[in-house]
Amino acid sequence: MTVRRATAEPRWVRLLLTGVALGFLFLFLVLPLIAVFWEAFAQGAQTYWEALKDSEARSAMLLTLTIAAVVLPFNIAFGVAAAWAIAKFEFRGKSLLTTLIDLPFAVSPVVAGLIFIILFGAQGFFGSWLAANDIKIIFALPGMVLATLFVTFPFVARELIPLMQAQGRDEEEAAISLGASGWQMFWRVTVPNIKWGLMYGVILANARAMGEFGAVSVVSGHIRGETNTLPLHVEILYNEYNQIGAFAAATVLAFLGLVTLVAKTVVEWRMRKETEMLTADLPPEKTELPPTVATERP
Amino acid sequence: MFPTPAKRDGVLPGFRLGLGYTLTYLTLLVLIPLGGMILMTGKLSWNNFWEIATAERALASYRVTFGASLFAATVNAVFGLIVAWVLVRYPFPGKRFVDALVDLPFALPTAVAGITLATLYAENGWVGQFLAKFGIKVAFTPLGIVVALIFVTLPFVVRTLQPVIEDIEAEVEEAAASLGATRWQTFVRVLLPGIFPAWLTGFTLAFSRAIGEFGSVIFIAGNMPLISEITPLLIISKLEQYDLLGATALAVVMLVISFVMLLVINLLQWWAANRHAKGSDAEPAEALAPAALVEARP
Amino acid sequence: MSIEIRNISKRFGNFVALDDLSLDIPTGELVALLGPSGCGKTTLLRIIAGMETPDAGSVLFGGQEATHVHARERQVGFVFQHYALFRHMSVFENVAFGLRVRPRKERPSEAEIRERVMGLLKLVQLDWLAQRYPSQLSGGQRQRIALARALAVEPKVLLLDEPFGALDTKVRKELRRWLRRLHDEMHISSVFVTHDQEEALEVADRVVVMNRGHIEQIGSPDEVYSSPASPFVYQFLGNVNVFHSRLHGSWAEVEREGEAPTAGSIAFVRPHDIELDVAPLAGGMTAGVRHVHRIGPLVRVELEHDGETIEVELTRERAASLELPVGKTVWIKPRQAKVFAAEATAPAGKQPFLF
Numbered sequence: 001m002t003v004r005r006a007t008a009e010p011r012w013v014r015l016l017l018t019g020v021a022l023g024f025l026f027l028f029l030v031l032p033l034i035a036v037f038w039e040a041f042a043q044g045a046q047t048y049w050e051a052l053k054d055s056e057a058r059s060a061m062l063l064t065l066t067i068a069a070v071v072l073p074f075n076i077a078f079g080v081a082a083a084w085a086i087a088k089f090e091f092r093g094k095s096l097l098t099t100l101i102d103l104p105f106a107v108s109p110v111v112a113g114l115i116f117i118i119l120f121g122a123q124g125f126f127g128s129w130l131a132a133n134d135i136k137i138i139f140a141l142p143g144m145v146l147a148t149l150f151v152t153f154p155f156v157a158r159e160l161i162p163l164m165q166a167q168g169r170d171e172e173e174a175a176i177s178l179g180a181s182g183w184q185m186f187w188r189v190t191v192p193n194i195k196w197g198l199m200y201g202v203i204l205a206n207a208r209a210m211g212e213f214g215a216v217s218v219v220s221g222h223i224r225g226e227t228n229t230l231p232l233h234v235e236i237l238y239n240e241y242n243q244i245g246a247f248a249a250a251t252v253l254a255f256l257g258l259v260t261l262v263a264k265t266v267v268e269w270r271m272r273k274e275t276e277m278l279t280a281d282l283p284p285e286k287t288e289l290p291p292t293v294a295t296e297r298p
Numbered sequence: 299m300f301p302t303p304a305k306r307d308g309v310l311p312g313f314r315l316g317l318g319y320t321l322t323y324l325t326l327l328v329l330i331p332l333g334g335m336i337l338m339t340g341k342l343s344w345n346n347f348w349e350i351a352t353a354e355r356a357l358a359s360y361r362v363t364f365g366a367s368l369f370a371a372t373v374n375a376v377f378g379l380i381v382a383w384v385l386v387r388y389p390f391p392g393k394r395f396v397d398a399l400v401d402l403p404f405a406l407p408t409a410v411a412g413i414t415l416a417t418l419y420a421e422n423g424w425v426g427q428f429l430a431k432f433g434i435k436v437a438f439t440p441l442g443i444v445v446a447l448i449f450v451t452l453p454f455v456v457r458t459l460q461p462v463i464e465d466i467e468a469e470v471e472e473a474a475a476s477l478g479a480t481r482w483q484t485f486v487r488v489l490l491p492g493i494f495p496a497w498l499t500g501f502t503l504a505f506s507r508a509i510g511e512f513g514s515v516i517f518i519a520g521n522m523p524l525i526s527e528i529t530p531l532l533i534i535s536k537l538e539q540y541d542l543l544g545a546t547a548l549a550v551v552m553l554v555i556s557f558v559m560l561l562v563i564n565l566l567q568w569w570a571a572n573r574h575a576k577g578s579d580a581e582p583a584e585a586l587a588p589a590a591l592v593e594a595r596p
Numbered sequence: 597m598s599i600e601i602r603n604i605s606k607r608f609g610n611f612v613a614l615d616d617l618s619l620d621i622p623t624g625e626l627v628a629l630l631g632p633s634g635c636g637k638t639t640l641l642r643i644i645a646g647m648e649t650p651d652a653g654s655v656l657f658g659g660q661e662a663t664h665v666h667a668r669e670r671q672v673g674f675v676f677q678h679y680a681l682f683r684h685m686s687v688f689e690n691v692a693f694g695l696r697v698r699p700r701k702e703r704p705s706e707a708e709i710r711e712r713v714m715g716l717l718k719l720v721q722l723d724w725l726a727q728r729y730p731s732q733l734s735g736g737q738r739q740r741i742a743l744a745r746a747l748a749v750e751p752k753v754l755l756l757d758e759p760f761g762a763l764d765t766k767v768r769k770e771l772r773r774w775l776r777r778l779h780d781e782m783h784i785s786s787v788f789v790t791h792d793q794e795e796a797l798e799v800a801d802r803v804v805v806m807n808r809g810h811i812e813q814i815g816s817p818d819e820v821y822s823s824p825a826s827p828f829v830y831q832f833l834g835n836v837n838v839f840h841s842r843l844h845g846s847w848a849e850v851e852r853e854g855e856a857p858t859a860g861s862i863a864f865v866r867p868h869d870i871e872l873d874v875a876p877l878a879g880g881m882t883a884g885v886r887h888v889h890r891i892g893p894l895v896r897v898e899l900e901h902d903g904e905t906i907e908v909e910l911t912r913e914r915a916a917s918l919e920l921p922v923g924k925t926v927w928i929k930p931r932q933a934k935v936f937a938a939e940a941t942a943p944a945g946k947q948p949f950l951f
Contacts, residue, residue, distance in 0.1 A: 009481055014388050021384040022396070024377045027425075028449050029402050032414040035424065039417060078323045085316035089308075099564060100324060106556040107332075108510025110530035111549045114537065115331035118338045123542045125334055149327055170680035172310055173647055177667050177674040178694035178749055182311035188697070192684040204404070211407025213513030218534065231409040231513070238413045238517065250410040257405035264405070265398040274683075277731040309647045309667040 036254045040247035051248035059225045060233035061252065066141070067216075067229065068209040071148045075205045076198065079156025084190075086157075087164035088172070098161070104153040112150045113218025116143055139221030144229070147215040152205040159201035160194055167193055196271045203267065207260040211253060332553065338546045350547040358524040359532045360551075362440055366528070367508035370447035375501045378455025385456070386463040403452050408513030411449050416518040419445060438520030443528065446514040451504035458500035462493045495570030502566060506559035510552065597658040597752040597785055598623045599644060604653035606639055613639040614650070615809035623658075624783040626776070628796035631806035632832070637789045638757055640806070644787065645755050646670045657752065673746030673784075675756040679738045681730035687741050688713055688726040694749035716744040719778075736767040743775075747782075756788035760795060772799045793833045797821060805829050827936050830864045837870070837906050839863040839933075865933040867909040872897065873927050874918055880929035885920050899928065 009017075041048050051057065082101060086094060104112065118124045120137040130137060137143045171193065175185040191198075213231045220227040222236065230253055237246035339347060350356065384390075385397055403411065419426045419436040426437060436442050466489060474484040512530040519526045529552060536545040599621040606614040613636045621627050629637040642648045644655060646667030654663040662670060681690050691713045695704055704712065717723035720740040730738060739759065746754060759775065760768040776799050779786055790796050796803045797817040805812040805820055805828075813825040824830040831838075839862065871877060883899035883906055890896075895915035899906040908928060910918075920926065 013481075017380055018384050018388050018390055021377070021381040022390075025381060025396060025399065028452060029399055031424065032411060032418060032449065033402065033406075035414050035418050036410060039414070074323075078320065081316040081323075082320040084312055085320055088310055089313045089317075091313075091317070097320070097324075099560065100328065103328060103332075103556075103560065106506060106510075106560040108512065108530050108549075108552050108556070110512050110533050111335075111510070111552055111556075114533060114545060114549050115335045117537065118542070118546060119331055119334050121542070123540070125337075146327070150331070153327060169308075169310060170676050170678060171682055173667075174674065174676060174680040174682075174745075175693065175697070176309045176311075177645060177647070177670075177672060178697065178745065179668050180693070180697040181668070184697045186312070188693070189682055192682075207405045211405075211409070213407060213409045214511075214530065217513075218537065231407050234407075234409045234413060235517075243417075246413055250413060253407045253410045257402065257407065257410070260405040261398055261401060264401065265394075308649075 033254065036247060036250050039243060040251045042247075043244055047244055048248050048251075051245040052252070054245070056225050056228065057230075057233060057245070057249055060228045060230045060249070063141075063144075063228065064210050064230040067145055067148050068206055070145050071152060071209045072202060072206060074149055075152055075156045076202060078153070079160050079201055080194075080198070082157040083160035083164050083194075086161050087167075088169050101154050101157050104150050107150075109151055109212065109214030110218055112215040113147050115150075116146050116219055138219050139223065139227060141227070143219035144216050144227065147219045148209050148212055151212055151215050152208050155205035155208065156198065156201035159197050159204070163194060163197040164190075196267055196274065200264065200267045200271065203260055203263050207257065210256055335546055335549060335553070338543070339550050342543055342547060346543075347547050347550075350544050351551050355523055355527070356529070356532060356548060356551075359527050359529040362443065362526060363509055363528045363530075366440060366443040366447055367505050369444045370451055370508050371501050371505040373444075373448050374451055374455045374504050375497065378452070378500060378504075379459060379497065382456045382459035382463055386460055400453050400456050403450050408450060408511070409517070412446060412514040412517030415446050415449060415514065416442070419518065437518050438526070440519075440526050442518035442520065443515050443526060446518050447508040447511060450511050450514050451508050454504040454507065455497070455500035458496050458503065459493060462496040466492060495566060495573065499563060499566045499570065502559065502563050506556070506563065509555060509559070599753060599785060599787070600656040600659070601640070601644070602654045602656065604640070604643060604650045604655070606636075606643065606648065606650050612809050614643070616653070617809065617811060618653075619804060619811060619814070621785060621787060623785055625801045626779045626786045626788075626799065628800035628803045629787060629789045629806060630793060630796040630803055630832075631791065631812075633791060634808075635806040636809040637791075637806050641755050641757055641787060641789050644753070645672050645674045647674075671749065671752045673749060673751030673754045675739075675742045675746050675754070675759055677758040677761055679730075679742040681738055681742060681745070683730050685729075686726065687717070687722070687728050687730070687733070690730065690741060691716055691745045691748050693745065712748065716748055719747075720744045735763050736771055739763065739771060743778075751784065754784050754786040756786065758790060759788055760792075761790070768795070775799060797833070805832065807832075824864075824934065827862065827864065830934065835867050835907060835909075837865045837867060839865065863930075863933045863935045865930045867896065867907040869931045869933070870906070870908045871929045871931055872908050872910060872918070874920075874924070875927065877927040877929045880927045882925050883928055885922050885924045885926060887922065888915070888920055890915075899926070901928075 008014075040051075082097075085091075086098060117138055120126055120130060120143065122131070122138075124138075137146070171189050172185055175189045180188065211231055212229075213235070216229055217232055217235070220229070220232055222228060222232060224236070228236065230249055234246050234249045234253070237249065342350070381400070385393065385400075416437050417423050419429070419442060421427065421430050421435070421437070423437070429436060434441070436445055470488060470492075471484055474488045475481075479487065510530065512528070512534075515528055516531055519528065519531075521527050521531055529548060533545045533548045533552075536542075536548065599619075601617065601619040601621075604614050604617050605612075615636075617636070617640065619640075629640060631637045639648060643650050646662075646665060650663065654661060656662060657665075657670070682693065685693070692709050695709045695712065698704075714723055714726070717726055720743060722737055722740055722744070725733065725737065725741075730741070733741065743756075743759075760771055763771065772795055788799070797820075800817060802814060803817055803820045804814050807828050813820050813829045815823075815825075820829060821833050824833060830836050871880070873880075881901065883901035885897060886900045886905070887898040888895060889898070890912070893912060895910045895912055897908045897910060897915070897920060899908060906928065918926075
């Protein structure tokens, strides 16, 4: 029998806690994940494929991809700009700005959709003007993009601010003192340093953009084949008791979620490896006398 | 209220561009829409607003929303602590997989979670039929809301606790053990106080997210007015009845709650960062920043 | 190229980093800015580099106004305290960076870049590391690469911020001798910041001692050590015994060459400038031995006189011949001391100097 370390729990406690933790995670995470695929394939692969090939399902997928493709560049530009200003400079009101950037996370998705109805909806502030000029925002793509922009607003910035703060300003200052222009500094020094953090933020923002339900639901109008994103399509089929169709569409989203998890884990692993490399103990110092210039150069 | 730069010298370029873009984007996408909503409530008299905000159905929806959120956040606080502890401390096969899986609720679209949980916990579902034998009904009851919210907010407590538990110095525990404390005493008296602020922060984050959650809840809740109708859903049903002002009034109530939660979270994080600094005569870190920037940059 | 600093002031909020400071650095000199942290030395270096803009005053390079020349155009080589190597670039690319970012017309060809970079890597004796990444280098190697990178742009002035601060003692000593020799070869005007007096005295041609945004003294290493211009310099460079003349009237009397001692004068005596004997010394005073520390070639004797501690340094041989058990009463007498009137120790508008 081995002697237990002073700071370890008894074996039965460890087994019990591990069992409880894994049981909890199984019940709430693994079981639902299995159930999605199980329900989708309940009547065989044939039915599953047919549900996916449905034209409405395909236009929903296309719309979801379109929204994500429009939203992500905005998120990246904003995230980098905000993180640059906040992480590399001192100014008054910085903590207020940081809090405001987090605000969309605290707002309910339904409220996030509603605010755009209030601005651009038929009864909203700009409603009559928009109608007079025949511009559609609500119940159309622009409204869904706006709502998605709102709910994904903080992701990239939140990821980059602490990263860029930790990296400090030295490398950028070194680049400038070596004669680099602002853009050269940005593309050659800043971007390579933040690429993994940026990617991490983009992965999270993308998952949210493609999966958003509440905010988009409020502004979409649920016009089939036109303003139905994939999550909204799932809802419609489910409410029509089309279990197979709903879960078939859901598997696409679940697959997307799994890809997100894998990508996230890979990026996390890369980031950890990079910080480990930076903080690792230095290689042993060479003890031989550093070369003298005089003796080495004839 | 806009931040004004206090220090613009230094060689790094792009401060005006970065901050300018950040403020413009924040104003257009977040501040103006949220301001517009508050402006819209101005169309209601105070009495009208109060009537809508305290109508019987509204009050019932607050009770359901808050009650279920509190319940779910508490469950996650308890199990989240166990999961975080097990993930940090105990080795078991497949640990990295399980660790990555914890983020599933962030990656899986809420609508997918909603229909899956509704199916699992329905009376003929995998879990539901088992619970039915004990006379417990989950789907289409307030309990269903709790289940959905547990799923959606599961990562918060785990992810806020994990780094803090990792950072506990082994020496602290060894010191407690060498002073004669039992393992349980060490945990309750030494470790728990150390991780308490993070625990509370995780709980508050989960609670705050649960209050606004919509997508996963509506499928499993049954959505019966006065019994299992959450506030976000009530906002949507008012919107569907073209009662924009009614919806706005309730949304403002939710927004105020969001602000309060955001404030509480910020205070908690400030407390967690500063509670060990009190008693020392150290000035707040920010006041020291300029000098530190000059001479003591790491 | 010479550097002139004229009446530079710089504040950060309420903190005065530099207060109307002027300094001339002749061409080809290696100058140390020495002072405690917060004295403004790093700020001064960053102003010379163009990384900070002064609130007032001007910087001249070779007699030319350069205050508002951008850091990019100053042709200054800056070596950062923590090296600031680009972590995602190889050693070769780090050194080549300054050449690659030049406008197309001025940019050397790939072959020229290669030749220049390898030449510099040979100069710092690390050409065999060209393909490594900064994270794979030791601290001393990183330091030398940072230097090679700064030299690649053929700077007219080389600025180093605490160049050896992050290295361990042994490497630090080796590297600073190496830097001295490198400077002797290249004769490029160089300024380095340090808080380590030994480093400043050993490496620099001239030492600029700074305190609270002011210059306390400028001089050769020998001058600042043997004739400190102010009590601050005395205290900052090397160990020193402080005697308040009121308490040690006879001492001040002896040293002030016939002038009557004023009540508020302070005498500074280096520990190795005190004569110690077991037999009575004329004009000396007595003190009790409290501790005897043997530190390498030296023996440091801690004495007590009138409730105050006095340190005396002796050679090993001298200490052995005297036999100094703890508690023994001995005679001491300064060989030389420097006396400052109390007023002189308090620069105008500053807190009085306290011991």
